[in-house]
Amino acid sequence: MGQARSPASVAAAAVMVVVVLGLASVAAADNMVLTVHHRFKGRRERLGDMRSHDARRHGRLLSAVDLPMGGKGTPTDTGLYFAKIGIGTPSKDYYVQVDTGSDIFWVNCIGCDKCPKMSDLRVDLTLYDPKGSSTADLVTCDKVFCTSTYHNLAPDCGPDIPCKYNLSYADGRNTSGYFVEDNVQLDQVTGNLRASSTNSKVIFGCATQQSGGLGTSSAALDGILGFGQANSSMLSQLASSGKVKKVFAHCLDSVNGGGIFAIGEVVQPKVNTTPLVPDQAHYNVVMKAVEVGGDILELPPDIFSSGDGKEAIIDSGTTLAYLPSDVYNPLVEKIMAQQPGLELHTDDQNFSCFQFVGSVDDGFPVVKFHFNGSLALAVYPQDYLFQYRDNSWCVGFMNGEKQSEDLKNITLLGDLVLSNKLVLYDLENQTIGWVDYNCSSNITVKDEESGATYAVGAHDIGSSSKPVSLSSSKLVSLRISAVLPLLVGVLYTFML
Secondary structure, three states: OOOOOOOOOOOOOOOOEEEEOOOOOOOOOOOEEEEEEEOOOOOOOOHHHHHHHHHHOOOOOOOOEEEEEOOOOOOOOOOOEEEEEEEOOOOEEEEEEEEOOOOOEEEEEEEEEOOOOOOOOOOOOOOEOHHHOOOOEEOEOOOHHHHHHHOOOOOOOOOOOEOEEEEEOOOOOEEEEEEEEEEEEEEEEEEOOEEEEEEEEEEEEEEEEEEOOOOOOOOOOOEEEEOOOOOOOHHHHHHHOOOOOOEEEEEEOOOOOOEEEEEOOEEEOOOEEEEOOOOOOOOEEOEEEEEEOOEEOOOOOOOOOOOOOOOEEEOOOOOOEEEOHHHHHHHHHHHHOOOOOOOOEEOOOOOEEEEOOOOHHHHOOOEEEEEOOOEEEEEOHHHHEEEEEOOEEEEOEEEHHHOOHHHOOOEEEOHHHHOOEEEEEEOOOOEEEEEEOOOOOEEEEEOOOOOOEEEEEOEOOOOOOOOOOOOHHHHHHHHHOOOHHHHOOOEEEEEO
């Protein structure tokens, strides 16, 4: 991942981007909207599916962008969000995973080796062809984007040599190719619940090769849209050109599916925030305490210390929530203490499960994570417990020690705890915050140029799609390749 950058200055007419989620999304522009879908919308999955997903993972401005989205964030329904975005002239639609844990935006390109051509997600995959777009330009190794990304100029660099990249993920997946610049079509918010299409030039990766299973997943997409903090991200590019503020928000609806994703200033609802840890590749925050049913857990004093990699990571690309064993064990013990008669067992996927009849919200305590700035994240039983079979429930919190070495000491908070909240990422002020919210309702965004405020509604574009039937083995492979690489262990090996 690239290092966190200082916020870019914003021109008078900054852009507000709104992404309509299915449980993921992205976009940026003068009041714009993106359509996002949930990756596993309409599919009932086995317990291992969640872990599999988590182990792999102009010049006028745009004032707010709205991305229509789909999907549902509950572990047994979905676990990954994707958006539909237009690229090129003439514009063609591409379905990309929206990931706040990575930076680079890339799509599969014509002639790609081992890139997917079909998907079980009921979306049509398209290979991008730079030669088929009249507005596409090759990004060469001597361009500022390339030299600033790699911090040097290769000795053999020439005016016609492309700027290449090679992205290696923690689970062994890999994608490589070269950078191009082309029009990206975004939906600019122009009024209450209204938007119009507009184009903006963006540099992104054109993938020519996939390996390690990245191109063979039955839940394959056209690419990944990184929403991280590095200067190479689409958000940073739009902000540096004065088209948007480096501010975005998402609201993931685990009740009805879909949600909202917006780039720009959100004026309603109001959100309390906590500082981001500086100079980090991910959205790291300092956790102070964990509360269960009104009682603060007794934890090792240095378990959440700042500056040594023990901060919590906030990421919408992860389905579940991963905790160090020193936090996980007392947390689950305290949760289950409210129902002492239940027998807790661990299944073969390391989920803690039990039999229970009745309302989980009445039978189990609320969990609260406390952060710097007196900000708390409340997680309700209906969020951290999920029904696997009739009267069979499992805990969505995962013991990092039983996962991979990368997750052993990391606190990674995904959709399990972020759903049904408006989460605001303010990179201008290096803060992040949230508030409990009905993600099927509207939020209000501000047009930086006119000062007008507009309502942006929720979307669930995949809600009418038919269920997809997949074997459990396929589902497992999907989940394994989706989370870890994108959130925890993405290594960028840039080559000229």
